[in-house]
Amino acid sequence: MAIDFALQRPCTARRYTPEVRLRSMVRHRGIAEFAIAQFREKFPHADSDTLTSKCTVEIAVKGPDGMAIQMQVTVGQLLEMIAPLSELDGECKGCPANLSGRAFGCIGKVDYPIRKEAEDWLLARLPDDGKDANLVLLLKYLADLGIDGAPVEAQRAKPRVFERKEAAVRKWGGWLGPKMQITSSQLLHMLAFSESIGLEQAQLYSRPLGLAKLGSEPGEISDAVEQFRVFLRAVNLAARLNAKLAVEA
Numbered sequence: 007m008a009i010d011f012a013l014q015r016p017c018t019a020r021r022y023t024p025e026v027r028l029r030s031m032v033r034h035r036g037i038a039e040f041a042i043a044q045f046r047e048k049f050p051h052a053d054s055d056t057l058t059s060k061c062t063v064e065i066a067v068k069g070p071d072g073m074a075i076q077m078q079v080t081v082g083q084l085l086e087m088i089a090p091l092s093e094l095d096g097e098c099k100g101c102p103a104n105l106s107g108r109a110f111g112c113i114g115k116v117d118y119p120i121r122k123e124a125e126d127w128l129l130a131r132l133p134d135d136g137k138d139a140n141l142v143l144l145l146k147y148l149a150d151l152g153i154d155g156a157p158v159e160a161q162r163a164k165p166r167v168f169e170r171k172e173a174a175v176r177k178w179g180g181w182l183g184p185k186m187q188i189t190s191s192q193l194l195h196m197l198a199f200s201e202s203i204g205l206e207q208a209q210l211y212s213r214p215l216g217l218a219k220l221g222s223e224p225g226e227i228s229d230a231v232e233q234f235r236v237f238l239r240a241v242n243l244a245a246r247l248n249a250k251l252a253v254e255a
Contacts, residue, residue: 008115009198015103015249019094031088032110038084058082121230122169125190129174131215136178140213155191157199198255208245217242
């Protein structure tokens, strides 16, 4: 389970492969690579035939009703399913939408469960000044569109989806001014539960979250935060490249 995202910049791979199939194959390639590494670690002397026939994984496929179902396949079967990717690997070199430097780096994910530190890191990116023009605009946007975090809270109630049982909160104002707040559930609702992020949305999100600075920020971060950092880089690139960012939570 993951928040899957794809920066949909027109390219050769997308010209010859439907978007849904491309993203599915890239996701399955990641599963195959992980399974092979685990199998090699456990059975270092096993030959390739044993690996492809005896190592099995579960993948999600759409059933006749359109709902996802789990299906068990061998690594050999999975490698056959993703074979068309090998003909397209070289097309990704130098692509400005490539977030990772590897083939199909425009496609990524944020794994569940969402870690507490990742939510805190995301919320901490907002400006400290409650009068910041970009923050004020974001608060208005959230209110006008009714982005209250409810879809995220519904997922938070499920096991193994969020480490936090309650959303993190940032507050501004008080005393003589109006009180304002944004929760991490609202930010995740805005970023990951909208199906897609277009140019204007990406520009709006990039400013208060300081996304233009992501590439130059110092310090080490955890793997959980790094996945969010890559996702936010995709948001920022959607604004810079005028490309739609598809998101599926």
